[in-house]
Amino acid sequence: xxxxxxxxxxxxxxxxxxxxxxxxxxxxAPYGAALRVATASPRRQFLILAICPxxxxxxxxxxPMVQMLRVSLTDAYPVAPGxxxxxxxxHYLAFFHDPLFWQPFFRTLSFAGVFTFCTLVLTYPVAYxxxxxxxxxxxxxxxxxxxxxxxxGEIVRTYAIMIxxxxxxxxxxxxxxxxxxxxxxxxxxxxxxxxxxIVYLTALYMLLPLYSAxxxxxxxxxxxxxxxxxxxxxxxxxxxxxLTLEGISSGCTxxxxxSTGFYATPVLxxxxxxxxxxxxxxxxxxxxxxxxxTGAAFAIIMFLAALLVTAAFQKLMSSLRKGDSx
Amino acid sequence: xTRLSMNRRKLLTTAALSGAALATPxxxxxxxxxxxxxxxxxxxxxxxxxxxxxxxxxxTGIKINVRLVDDQGKQFSLLAAEAPNPTVDIMTVxxxxxxxxxxxxxxxxxxxxxxxxxxxxNPTFSESDWATIQGHKWGAPILSxxxxxxxxxxxxxxxxxQTWDTLFSETYAKQTAYIIQDMMSIIMLKMGYDGNMVExxxxxxxxxxxxxEAKNFLIEHKPLVRxxxxxxxxxxxxxxxxxxxxxxxxxxxxxxxxxxxxxxGMTIPREGSYGFVxxxxxxxNAPNMxxxxxxxxxxxxxxxxxxxxxxxxxxxxxxxxxxxxxxxLEKKSTSFPEEQLANLQFFRxxxxxxxxxxxxxxxxxxxxx
Numbered sequence: 001x002x003x004x005x006x007x008x009x010x011x012x013x014x015x016x017x018x019x020x021x022x023x024x025x026x027x028x029a030p031y032g033a034a035l036r037v038a039t040a041s042p043r044r045q046f047l048i049l050a051i052c053p054x055x056x057x058x059x060x061x062x063x064p065m066v067q068m069l070r071v072s073l074t075d076a077y078p079v080a081p082g083x084x085x086x087x088x089x090x091h092y093l094a095f096f097h098d099p100l101f102w103q104p105f106f107r108t109l110s111f112a113g114v115f116t117f118c119t120l121v122l123t124y125p126v127a128y129x130x131x132x133x134x135x136x137x138x139x140x141x142x143x144x145x146x147x148x149x150x151x152x153g154e155i156v157r158t159y160a161i162m163i164x165x166x167x168x169x170x171x172x173x174x175x176x177x178x179x180x181x182x183x184x185x186x187x188x189x190x191x192x193x194x195x196x197x198i199v200y201l202t203a204l205y206m207l208l209p210l211y212s213a214x215x216x217x218x219x220x221x222x223x224x225x226x227x228x229x230x231x232x233x234x235x236x237x238x239x240x241x242x243l244t245l246e247g248i249s250s251g252c253t254x255x256x257x258x259s260t261g262f263y264a265t266p267v268l269x270x271x272x273x274x275x276x277x278x279x280x281x282x283x284x285x286x287x288x289x290x291x292x293x294t295g296a297a298f299a300i301i302m303f304l305a306a307l308l309v310t311a312a313f314q315k316l317m318s319s320l321r322k323g324d325s326x
Numbered sequence: 327x328t329r330l331s332m333n334r335r336k337l338l339t340t341a342a343l344s345g346a347a348l349a350t351p352x353x354x355x356x357x358x359x360x361x362x363x364x365x366x367x368x369x370x371x372x373x374x375x376x377x378x379x380x381x382x383x384x385x386t387g388i389k390i391n392v393r394l395v396d397d398q399g400k401q402f403s404l405l406a407a408e409a410p411n412p413t414v415d416i417m418t419v420x421x422x423x424x425x426x427x428x429x430x431x432x433x434x435x436x437x438x439x440x441x442x443x444x445x446x447x448n449p450t451f452s453e454s455d456w457a458t459i460q461g462h463k464w465g466a467p468i469l470s471x472x473x474x475x476x477x478x479x480x481x482x483x484x485x486x487x488q489t490w491d492t493l494f495s496e497t498y499a500k501q502t503a504y505i506i507q508d509m510m511s512i513i514m515l516k517m518g519y520d521g522n523m524v525e526x527x528x529x530x531x532x533x534x535x536x537x538x539e540a541k542n543f544l545i546e547h548k549p550l551v552r553x554x555x556x557x558x559x560x561x562x563x564x565x566x567x568x569x570x571x572x573x574x575x576x577x578x579x580x581x582x583x584x585x586x587x588x589x590x591g592m593t594i595p596r597e598g599s600y601g602f603v604x605x606x607x608x609x610x611n612a613p614n615m616x617x618x619x620x621x622x623x624x625x626x627x628x629x630x631x632x633x634x635x636x637x638x639x640x641x642x643x644x645x646x647x648x649x650x651x652x653x654x655l656e657k658k659s660t661s662f663p664e665e666q667l668a669n670l671q672f673f674r675x676x677x678x679x680x681x682x683x684x685x686x687x688x689x690x691x692x693x694x695x
Contacts, residue, residue: 078406166567275693287399
């Protein structure tokens with residue numbers, strides 16, 4: 001009796017598999033039984049597949065935030081071992097009772113809003129050019145070129161900005177060389193240098209959603225508008241912009257949320273009048289004492305405020321999209 | 327079915343690796359720290375000279391792991407968060423911050439009998455009042471420093487640098503920088519008060535009023551400052567980039583710039599200033615206690631090591647005879663005229679709890695203003 005070649009190959013593969021760890025494990029009865037129980041229904045298969053991402057989200061994302069929330073509700077932390085801790089909301093009340101903290105808080109929100117708008121204005125033309133005017137085969141190459149600065153860390157890129165904007169930096173040297181200035185312009189340690197740094201660091205988070213939205217936009221819509229007599233500005237205002245609102249919404253949300261949490265960049269590039277709330281929060285963790293709960297409470301307040309602003313922005317964008325679709 | 331089998335394998339492998347990855351940090355932290363072949367040190371940049379580090383590792387087989395710190399408060403917070411089982415063996419605490427660490431059970435008393443080279447430290451530092459607390463030594467003094475007014479000597483004259491007022495003058499508006507917390511003590515001294523606040527231990531209202539006055543002074547002069555900074559490297563960078571032309575600094579980073587040939591001068595202004603001593607300390611319940619003592623004894627062994635620490639950090643060595651190994655320029659950058667030294671007093675710890683309880687919120691207020 002002879003077997004067809006495919007059957008022989010399958011039997012050979014099975015035998016080879018049996019010699020491997022996984023082959024032996026597959027043949028082990030308790031393993032087989034456990035597997036049958038675990039994958040008996042689609043619901044169970046879903047649970048098994050979901051367990052890793054759920055563990056990841058719980059331990060890496062929610063875990064630290066829950067811990068921060070817990071610390072914010074204690075009267076002191078860190079404390080010597082054996083010292084009793086009590087729950088309190090006094091650290092939250094401290095924010096509302098002391099106007100001292102309001103200025104960096106609102107400054108952070110307004111900076112984040114302004115920098116988000118600047119990032120949108122600066123990156124939209126880049127995304128538009130990339131999605132509408134670059135040949136498809138060259139797009140990946142250009143995207144990779146745009147991504148190059150993001151291969152290095154935030155601190156290195158921040159120092160690059162310092163090298164550019166310092167009194168002896170490239171920008172001042174060029175301005176001096178072409179005769180526009182006699183003395184260096186003090187760009188550094190101002191809201192300008194901080195803004196340049198934050199826009200530079202967050203540009204990618206705006207660019208990619210915008211590019212994605214613009215790439216999906218059929219060229220025929222603009223062509224039809226042009227056929228009907230719409231000029232370039234009208235086509236952009238009435239066709240392109242409304243149909244890329246989703247990308248704008250995603251990009252702005254990402255950039256705004258990231259901007260509210262920046263710490264190192266404002267510390268390195270900012271000056272005495274640009275103190276942001278992250279620096280105030282860090283101050284409570286850095287001083288030698290048990291002030292962590294105040295810092296934690298302030299961090300939670302900033303988190304909630306940023307979420308509220310984002311929710312309001314999303315609501316606005318959603319209503320704009322609905323208005324345009326009518 | 328084959329596809330399902332592959333998925334199961336991938337799933338199980340991923341689950342196993344994820345579980346292992348999640349469990350690893352907690353396991354590694356203690357296991358790594360408790361192994362016999364290393365010593366974990368939290369210290370400032372350049373406080374452990376590279377040549378010494380390599381020689382120590384070669385000769386003892388003990389690996390030195392350095393974690394850089396730039397602030398006493400941050401170091402305290404890190405250690406407090408890890409207590410009672412810290413990952414660190416040796417920290418670098420300034421003498422005037424001892425009490426805070428001791429009161430929180432973060433430091434182990436130093437057994438100087440285990441340090442045969444203890445006698446190599448100048449007794450001015452090792453046997454001074456602040457060095458003995460509750461009948462114990464708590465650290466090995468290694469470097470001493472002071473708060474100075476540092477200036478670009480091509481732009482600012484030595485005469486102008488004799489007073490802290492120049493730091494707040496319109497002439498150099500937006501060309502100055504300082505560390506706010508340190509400046510609070512200096513401003514109190516400049517105003518004629520005790521910046522250590524020991525005089526006001528029995529009068530907290532008076533202490534609060536003085537801190538308020540110093541705070542208001544710095545807020546009033548905030549438009550003149552270019553940058554509030556935290557670490558010596560930041561100061562050096564701003565000077566080199568000519569973003570500032572004068573500023574408050576620790577003498578170490580300023581001396582390092584002078585030694586590199588930068589046109590920098592530094593003074594202890596006539597209104598006075600404060601000095602401090604950095605010490606190497608052993609953490610309470612340090613995971614590598616024996617290695618910590620081996621390290622401490624080795625680093626105290628020779629004045630050449632003390633000189634190397636001075637060359638690298640710019641601070642003044644506490645070792646006997648260390649200056650013999652310095653060049654003339656290095657000696658010059660680590661010494662001050664007698665009349666300026668007369669204006670110097672050391673930071674004291676007695677009133678720290680009250681002082682920093684008032685100063686820390688004031689610092690936040692100045693930043694936020």
